[in-house]
Amino acid sequence: MSQRVFITGVGIITSIGKNTAENLDSLLNRHHGFGTLELLDTVHKASFPCCEIKLDDAQLKIMAGAEGPGFTRTTLLGLIALKEAVRSAGLSETELKTCGLISATTTGGIREFEKNFYDILNPDQHGVFEQFVDTANPGEHCERMADTLGIRRYVSTVSTACSSSANALMQGAALIKSGKMARVICGGTEALSRFTINGFNALMILDSEHCRPFDQTRKGLNLGEGAAYLVLESESSMVSRAKHPLAILSGYGNANDAFHQTSSSPEGTGAFKAMTAALNSAGISAEAVQYINAHGTATENNDLSEGTGLKRVFGENIPPFSSTKPFTGHTLAAAGSIEAVYSLMAIQKSIVWPSLNFHHTIPELNIVPQTELQTVSEIKNVLSNSFGFGGNTSSLLMTAV
Amino acid sequence: MASHFINGIGIISPQKTYEPERFLEEVISYDENILNCLTPDFKTFINPIQLRRLSRMLRIGLTASILCQRDAGLSLSDGIITSTGYGFLEETEKFLREIIDRKEQQVSPTFFMQGTYNALSGLVALSLKCTGYNNTYVSKGFAFEHALNDALMQIDDDPGMNFLVGGYDEAAKVQHTTGLREGHYKSKPISSLSLFDSIETGTIQGEGAAFFALSGTASENTWCELIDSQTVYRPDELDLLLAVEKFLQMNNTTVGKVDAVINGMAGDPIRDKVIGSLGNGILGEVPQLRFKHLSGEYCTAICFGLWLGAKIIKTQNIPDAVKVQDSTYPKGISTILIVNQYLGRNYSLILLKNCPARGGS
Numbered sequence: 001m002s003q004r005v006f007i008t009g010v011g012i013i014t015s016i017g018k019n020t021a022e023n024l025d026s027l028l029n030r031h032h033g034f035g036t037l038e039l040l041d042t043v044h045k046a047s048f049p050c051c052e053i054k055l056d057d058a059q060l061k062i063m064a065g066a067e068g069p070g071f072t073r074t075t076l077l078g079l080i081a082l083k084e085a086v087r088s089a090g091l092s093e094t095e096l097k098t099c100g101l102i103s104a105t106t107t108g109g110i111r112e113f114e115k116n117f118y119d120i121l122n123p124d125q126h127g128v129f130e131q132f133v134d135t136a137n138p139g140e141h142c143e144r145m146a147d148t149l150g151i152r153r154y155v156s157t158v159s160t161a162c163s164s165s166a167n168a169l170m171q172g173a174a175l176i177k178s179g180k181m182a183r184v185i186c187g188g189t190e191a192l193s194r195f196t197i198n199g200f201n202a203l204m205i206l207d208s209e210h211c212r213p214f215d216q217t218r219k220g221l222n223l224g225e226g227a228a229y230l231v232l233e234s235e236s237s238m239v240s241r242a243k244h245p246l247a248i249l250s251g252y253g254n255a256n257d258a259f260h261q262t263s264s265s266p267e268g269t270g271a272f273k274a275m276t277a278a279l280n281s282a283g284i285s286a287e288a289v290q291y292i293n294a295h296g297t298a299t300e301n302n303d304l305s306e307g308t309g310l311k312r313v314f315g316e317n318i319p320p321f322s323s324t325k326p327f328t329g330h331t332l333a334a335a336g337s338i339e340a341v342y343s344l345m346a347i348q349k350s351i352v353w354p355s356l357n358f359h360h361t362i363p364e365l366n367i368v369p370q371t372e373l374q375t376v377s378e379i380k381n382v383l384s385n386s387f388g389f390g391g392n393t394s395s396l397l398m399t400a401v
Numbered sequence: 402m403a404s405h406f407i408n409g410i411g412i413i414s415p416q417k418t419y420e421p422e423r424f425l426e427e428v429i430s431y432d433e434n435i436l437n438c439l440t441p442d443f444k445t446f447i448n449p450i451q452l453r454r455l456s457r458m459l460r461i462g463l464t465a466s467i468l469c470q471r472d473a474g475l476s477l478s479d480g481i482i483t484s485t486g487y488g489f490l491e492e493t494e495k496f497l498r499e500i501i502d503r504k505e506q507q508v509s510p511t512f513f514m515q516g517t518y519n520a521l522s523g524l525v526a527l528s529l530k531c532t533g534y535n536n537t538y539v540s541k542g543f544a545f546e547h548a549l550n551d552a553l554m555q556i557d558d559d560p561g562m563n564f565l566v567g568g569y570d571e572a573a574k575v576q577h578t579t580g581l582r583e584g585h586y587k588s589k590p591i592s593s594l595s596l597f598d599s600i601e602t603g604t605i606q607g608e609g610a611a612f613f614a615l616s617g618t619a620s621e622n623t624w625c626e627l628i629d630s631q632t633v634y635r636p637d638e639l640d641l642l643l644a645v646e647k648f649l650q651m652n653n654t655t656v657g658k659v660d661a662v663i664n665g666m667a668g669d670p671i672r673d674k675v676i677g678s679l680g681n682g683i684l685g686e687v688p689q690l691r692f693k694h695l696s697g698e699y700c701t702a703i704c705f706g707l708w709l710g711a712k713i714i715k716t717q718n719i720p721d722a723v724k725v726q727d728s729t730y731p732k733g734i735s736t737i738l739i740v741n742q743y744l745g746r747n748y749s750l751i752l753l754k755n756c757p758a759r760g761g762s
Contacts, residue, residue: 043505105539106517110493117497121578133579137487138518139541143746146634155634156547157540159488159518167536171551178554198500199513256481256526256535262514273532389514390523392535 005173006245007398008233009089011081011187012341014226014328015051018063019084024345027353028373032327033224034210040111042194048206051224051329052192053077066148069131072109073225075141077334078189081227082145085185089231090243093150100154100181102172103142103229104164104188106333109135111193141189154181159333161388162297164188165228166336166396170252172232182237187229187337196332197223203262205299211330213296213323214303214369216360221297224329228337230344244401247344250381251284251397253277257305262389264305270393271295271309271385278383278395279313288381289319289397291352293343294369295385296323297330302387307365320370326356336386340396343382347400350379403560405553406756407624409473409614411465412708413438415607416695419468424712425720428695431593434586435572436607436697440464455515455524458489458571462521462610463528466565469612470529474622478614479562480534482551483522483569484544486700486743490573492516521569521610534564542743543632544568545701549751550630552615560617568701569610577606585744596668596694604667607697611704619756625714628652628752635746638678645683645740648750656683660734661713663690663706663723665741667698672745679740687738688728695722703741703749710737710753 012019015033016026026033033051037044040052055063057073064071064079071079086096113120113136116129134140139157146155154175158168165188172184200206200223207220230249238245255277257270264270279286295306310318324342331338346353355369380400387393412418415436416428429439438461443452446464455463462483470476496512514520519537526535534555538547545568552564580586580603587603596605615627629652633644649655662684666673680689690713696705713719714737719730735755742748 114497114500117501120582121575123578123581130582133582136490136493136575136579137541138539139486139544142540152634154632155540156538156543158536159539160522160535160537161517161519171536171547174551174554178557180554194500194505195497195513198505198508199496199510202508202510202513254534254536256523256532258526258530258532261520261523261527262510269532388519389517390519390535390537391526392519392523 003177003179003234005176005249006233006235006238007230007247007249007344008238008243008245009085009231010341010344011084011088012228012338013053013077013080014338015053015224016327027327027342030356032356033329040192042197044197044201047208049210049222050192051222053225072112072132072135072141073191074105074109074189075144077191077225077227078103078141078145079148081187082185082229085229085231096150098153099151100175100184101142101146101151102156102158102168102184102186103145104158104168104333105138105141106159106161106164106190107193107195108138108141110195111191114194160392161390162332162335163386163388163392163394164333164336166386166394167254169230169337169340169396170254170394173249173252176232176234182234184232185229186232188334189227190225190332190334192223192225207298210357211298211326212357213298213325213355214307214362215358216362218298218300218303220299222329224331226328226331226334226338228334228341230337230340247347247401248399249396250399251278251282253281253395255393257391257393259391263301264387266305268305268309268312270391271306271387272312274393274395275309275313275383278397282397284381286314289383290376290379291346291382292319292321293339293382293384294321294323295387296325298325306385307367318367320352322353322355322370324353339384343384343398346382347379347398351375403557403617405556405627406616406619407613407627407711408616408620408622409469409475410624410708410711411468411472412611413440413461413465414609414696414705415439421472424716424718425722428722432590434590434605435577436593436605437572438608456489456492458569459515459521459524462569463524465610466525466567466612469565469614472622473614475563475614478529478531478565480564481522481525481531482536482548482564483567484538484548484701485518486541486544486570487573487576488518488539489516489520490575491571494575525565542700542747545703546630546632546749553630556615556617563614563616565612566615567612568704570608570699570701572606572608594694597691599668600670602669602671604669604698607699607702609696609705611708623756624711626754626756628754630751631749633748636675636748638675641675641679641748642683645679645750652752654736656687659687659736659738660731661688661690661737663692663710663737663739665693665703665706666691667693675745676740676742688730689725690723691725692723700743706739706741707751710739713737714753714755
């Protein structure tokens, strides 16, 4: 029999809070993380609002308790969230050794690499930048985090663009279900970089105003940064540690839209398949879902495709749904795990998070996201979507204990 | 646990591996410490319009996937899982140069799009119209092993499933420059075929793309059975020894039953030390084979080793180019252990067996 997968700890840092409590407080009070870029040096500073964490690398390094050279902003954000997750799950140093770590990234430490690019490429140049010569590698941040915490058993990195950390969580769950691992910490980390801002700008999908998911006037996404990790654990491991679960990762689905390199199909093929697979693997019907944390990037293409997918799965009775990206921006590789934490909070507090900035219904879809914070009698099941370039679509289902 | 079979392989490497009828009868030597892929005529695999739009590595990767599907006789797959250490670093470099040199103005999205790590898994899905499972692992010297493990676990759940599992890495100039800074590559040029005679620290840079068709069901095209795979992170000599013993034991076999070991040592006297200790110890009696003088070193180089092992089992022939001088080799090869290392940090084990359905020795 395949095992159930429990969530026993979480950690998070975003532009709306540097830990779980602060993120919850911001969600409850509609505090978004937008502002003008202060720490990232780019010519697009004034053009595009971003959700930047207003702590410089030196401050992050102290918070992360990191020592020595070589820690990129991606790694530092990751470490802060990872350490909170470890504390939250009450894992000892000995227990950490036999844990797995699966981290997700889109571009690793490209922020530091791009800053020192020509120095790095000139073999005659030497200096402090040399600590970052290998940070264009996507797996570098994960090994460094594992080394810092003494995690040895399974050290893995996933990169499927904006669905990366949802896939990291799925792989962790699969390892536990198969009995190969008892505990795996999964999530993702993402720092703002000129690389991603210019990439999305070149694709013309950045909005110069605050993003408006599922709104007819939506013009694109805003970028954000952050990290979140969840401790996944088998039942026997949890019982042996006398630990209470926060929720169950009860289902997941991964599919590919197979439509276009950077855009989603008008039929929402991948979205439909991922959500359906998540429901099926949990063995529940669509009616049993009380809240959907949508991918909802506010690009013209995503919201139409995802909305169509939602209608195909849920028909005319789509449960309350929202996108929390107007709070945090699109945190790319970290979005799946950050939103998994928000979904978990929705279960714990019986609250549906609002979709900010929504005013006009998309006529082709005629669906309206939840716009106000709403307390409900019970949230038993939450579906959380993460889609990305390359056609990758993933959906996670979290269930109350 | 279900059985897992390799039912097809497509591989493009610095040797002429894209021609299925060949098996390293002739090997090519490289003199600049960088080994680049020998490629087939892409036009016979990819239509001209699409071909123009693809970067060199996407062409190589897509072609390797097509070679694999043809070999397996598969037109459909339930999922595509790829892996890479550094991804499309040449495209990333081009994009970075555009951003910096043009001061972030008039930047084209092409290199950004083609530089994402999952660009190949997306492309293969698109060309196969495969809406099934899709994932990409980028964990340095473990990337391919994690992709493989993902497929193996799903096959254990449902033996009827078919997966295309791939690994790719390119010998990017940027990586060579940064690798030299960190002592990953040798600074003095050597002849690649004499890699294992070199006493300088570091290795030589290689590249390649390979796809493996994996299923829980054997077919008439089956190469061999892939029993199990495991990663070992930063072991010392004792850790690795214990890991090998436990791995063999868990898979109901012993050192005595292993006919040959494919050793992923990289010709780097420092970083080969731990993996080399196996040859002097527990695996001392088992004939050794090496391959990184033919493929060069890269994060997913184990793909070359896996192809080599599967091909030896399938053909019951060991090419001279991979033999180690003082080893003697058995006539029949039914069990092969692959032991790989990357930068002395990422170690992995794969166990292959002759497929009973195929008969053989």
